[in-house]
Amino acid sequence: MISYKDIDPRTKAFIFELDDVLYPQKDYWYQVYYLFAGFLEYTEMLDAQVLVKLMVQTYDQEGPNAVFDRVQQRFKLDEKYRFNFEHLKTAAQLPLKLLLFEDMLTLLQEIVVDRKKIFIVTNGNPQQQLNKIKQTDWQGLEKYLVCYFADEVAPKPEPDIIHLLLTDHHLERRDLVMIGTNETDQLCAEACGISYLKV
Template identity: 65%
Template sequence: MQYSDIDKRKQAFVFELDDVIYPEKDYLFQVYYLFASFLEYTDLIDAKVATNLMVNTYLAGEKENVFEAVKAQFNIDEKYRVNFYHLLLTVKLPLKLLIYQRILEMLQEIVVDRKKIFIVTNGNPAQQLNKIKQTEWHGLEGYLTCYFADEIKPKPATNVIELLLTEHGLQRRDIVMIGNAGADNLCAEACGVDYIYANELITSNK
């Protein structure tokens, strides 16, 4: 699927952030590297080994257990949990987050068509804002309107979409939601709006 395949009557595009605009691992893996470097400095732990452990824990589908894995493997102090979660929220990344190329092209086409772009994201608002600030938007920043669903009620609850429609004078038929999680699809279904699975865009061929 490409932008040209989408109904021309759509006036607004609602994107999730993680694994839709950019690969979430690009943020998390940099956090893991920095935390491992911190442990190397404080506890003389091999940073490369610690980083690999965290990455492999994530790849095994255990993202929520990354700190536990490091704690168990290296017997680090529980006090470092605060450091790890603070870093997840506030990290200053060594490298900017890069948008998927197909999504970037789509965003640029939406702007050229003078249609609206919304980021409506689940997750800790402070962390999600930090990700947005450290993404390389290629000048698109001024065209984004962001909503942090957890400030209202996380998707699949429809509250944030209902608010968006009201605040911007849009009808359900005007928007399309683009996501990669079950919560996004369920939210779109409950709202009665069209939905696109982001992978259909990310992996599309021209």
Template identity: 60%
Template sequence: MFRYTDLDPRKKAFVFELDNVLYPAQDYFFQVYYLFAAFVGHTEQWDSKAMITTMVDAYHEQGEEAVFETVQKKYSLETRYQENFKRLLNTAHVPLKLLLYQQMLDLLQQIVVDRKQIFILTNGNPQQQLNKIKHIEWNGLENYLVCYFADEIKPKPEPDALHHILSVHNLQRRDLMMIGNHTNDELCAQAAGVDYANLYDFIR
């Protein structure tokens, strides 16, 4: 398992994906499902707890993209609810703060103490990703983060957004390490010629 002291001290900056790298993405989605099920349950007078269970099971078994379709089929939801669901996914004020993985919190804090730069480069809907960032408990680290939404440039695995970071911040490829948890992240780092580490190099 890597610790910060195991990393190349010549690195000047670190680039992180957001979901399932800095925090568990399900912590956000499950709160959105709770809000959606509560809204539909109140409107239709249905059992919201059963609906939440359906949504969580679909998330685990088929992935986030399949959740609405699954619950729509099971409950014969009207199409109008899809817009409510999308709006919640992108803008919901979730009840509980999203907590960083402890090892990632420790790593980020050590990077800051060492006066290195931290970038978040995340795929996905920029509005939704920004909403997640706003709901994370950063423990004061938010002042040291620079965030980029890859979809506003070109989604990973394309390296364009990573090249943009290198250019804007006057960094060389050797200065940077990318930390992710998806093939898209690894392929992006390879295409840009940047060192890469997986989340599970730090978390066991």
């Protein structure tokens, strides 16, 4: 857990990845699976509970890219449903708001109180990432966030998006701290010559 008081007070801005850094990514996927299962129950008369269980199990064991294929194999689903699934993945209206990790919420609030800048620099489909951001309960912090979608330039660990951010906001590398959870973010921070903190 990162404590704000332990971070160099000279830091002017913080860069966060979104998934599994600010909120648990599975909270998004599980709700997508719930919605897709409900759709299949209505169109194909399949058991939604069985579908959700299979999708969650596949996600946990093989990751999100394997989910549709497993459902298709198990239930002999028509390929046409892949379109519906892909659409839901990027544009789902979730039943529940996505909740920030408690310690990340506290950290973001402390950064705002100290009048420092907050950037979200996220990899992945920009439409999907924006959909997640819109459906997160930011508890009033959303007006302090500036978001960059790395895939619109070059996905991290390529440093291009950070260079763009530095230019846009007239910041120096020493002003920044990147906060992430995986090797991609760490390599990106190293490539840019900025500090990195792992959560």
